[in-house]
Amino acid sequence: MAVVGGAAIIADPAHAASEKANRLTIIVKVKGRWQVGSSSATTLNANTVPEDPTIAALIRPAHEKVLAYVNSVIGTCTQAMSAATSRYEDTAAMDFINQVQAQEVKAHLTGAAAGLPVLSIAAPFNKAAAIPQGSVTVRDVAGLYIYDNTLLGIQFSGAQVKAYLEKSAEYFKPVPGPGTYAAADVTNAATVAAPNGTPDYNYDIMWGLDARLTYDIDLAAPVGSRVVGLSYDGAPVADSQQFGVAINNYRQSGGGGFPGVTTAPVVYNKQLEIRQLIIDWVTAHGVVDPPSFFTIDWKLTASGTPLTITP
Known part of the structure; x- marks a missing residue:
C-alpha cells in the first residue's frame, strides 16, 4: 500500500x-x-507469464485426467454435423440438440402434462461446433453446447409459440426482396434492446419431437409479422393448441426478453445440465444418425421466395 x-x-x-x-x-x-x-x-494475459513449476507440477495430474476425459471416445456419428450455418439455415446439429432436450422433457412429463406434444428451443451460439463423421469424443459433443445451462420444460399455447418465434425473428435484418445475401447482411440485427446487434445466442430455433413444427421467416415482412405458415404435423398451429416446450434456464428466467416464458407453467425441472445430457445421450446410444432426426423445418424467405444465404 x-x-x-x-x-x-x-x-x-x-x-x-x-x-x-x-x-x-x-x-x-x-x-x-x-x-x-x-x-x-485490468485483465492480464496469462500466456505472457512463465508458468510456475511448483504450481504446474501440483495441477498436472488433474489436468491430464481432464484431457483424458474430454478426448475419450463415447460414440460414433454416421454423418458429419456442423453448426457453422445454423444461424441462417436449418442444420442437423441444432436438430440434435433439440432432440436430446425434447426427449428428456417428454420422458418426465406427468399428470395433465403427460400427453402434451413436445417442442424444443435451442440457439446457435457456437459457430465452431462440429461433430465429425466416425468417432465422437466428449470434447466434440461438449462443443455443441458451450454454456452451463440447465433444462426446463414449460407449457405454451400455439399463440405463445407464434409470439416467441416472432421475437426470435427480430434477429434478422430486413431484405428488399428475393435474392442472394451474405450472412452478415441478414443476421445480428440492431434493436432497441441490442443496439450493437442481436447476439447469436438470442436467436432461437424451435423443433418438434412428436411431429414436425414447420415455419418460414419472411425477411421482407415487418418485424412482428415475419413468421409465416406455422404448422404442426402438417396443420396450422391453433392459438389454443397446447405444447410442452424444452427450454434452458437462462431463457426461461427471462434472458433475451422472450415473451411468455417467465409466467408459463413449469412442467419439468430436474436441474440437469444440457451439455451433460447430450454427452450422456451419445454415451447411452452409441451412434448419432442425423438422417433419423434431421429434416428442414424452417427457412428464410422474402415474399414467399426462399433466400440464398452465403457465409
Missing part, C-alpha cells in the same frame, strides 16, 4: 511490485475513516 496525497493506493498483492496490477483500489480518509474512493481492474 502506498499513501499519496492523503489517499491510500492498494494493488493486488500478487502484483504489488508491478505497475500492471490487475486490481487497483484507492481508498480515501473521510472524517477520520477510510472508505473506497475508486476501484479498477
Whole structure:
C-alpha cells in the first residue's frame, strides 16, 4: 500500500511490485475513516507469464485426467454435423440438440402434462461446433453446447409459440426482396434492446419431437409479422393448441426478453445440465444418425421466395 496525497493506493498483492496490477483500489480518509474512493481492474494475459513449476507440477495430474476425459471416445456419428450455418439455415446439429432436450422433457412429463406434444428451443451460439463423421469424443459433443445451462420444460399455447418465434425473428435484418445475401447482411440485427446487434445466442430455433413444427421467416415482412405458415404435423398451429416446450434456464428466467416464458407453467425441472445430457445421450446410444432426426423445418424467405444465404 502506498499513501499519496492523503489517499491510500492498494494493488493486488500478487502484483504489488508491478505497475500492471490487475486490481487497483484507492481508498480515501473521510472524517477520520477510510472508505473506497475508486476501484479498477485490468485483465492480464496469462500466456505472457512463465508458468510456475511448483504450481504446474501440483495441477498436472488433474489436468491430464481432464484431457483424458474430454478426448475419450463415447460414440460414433454416421454423418458429419456442423453448426457453422445454423444461424441462417436449418442444420442437423441444432436438430440434435433439440432432440436430446425434447426427449428428456417428454420422458418426465406427468399428470395433465403427460400427453402434451413436445417442442424444443435451442440457439446457435457456437459457430465452431462440429461433430465429425466416425468417432465422437466428449470434447466434440461438449462443443455443441458451450454454456452451463440447465433444462426446463414449460407449457405454451400455439399463440405463445407464434409470439416467441416472432421475437426470435427480430434477429434478422430486413431484405428488399428475393435474392442472394451474405450472412452478415441478414443476421445480428440492431434493436432497441441490442443496439450493437442481436447476439447469436438470442436467436432461437424451435423443433418438434412428436411431429414436425414447420415455419418460414419472411425477411421482407415487418418485424412482428415475419413468421409465416406455422404448422404442426402438417396443420396450422391453433392459438389454443397446447405444447410442452424444452427450454434452458437462462431463457426461461427471462434472458433475451422472450415473451411468455417467465409466467408459463413449469412442467419439468430436474436441474440437469444440457451439455451433460447430450454427452450422456451419445454415451447411452452409441451412434448419432442425423438422417433419423434431421429434416428442414424452417427457412428464410422474402415474399414467399426462399433466400440464398452465403457465409
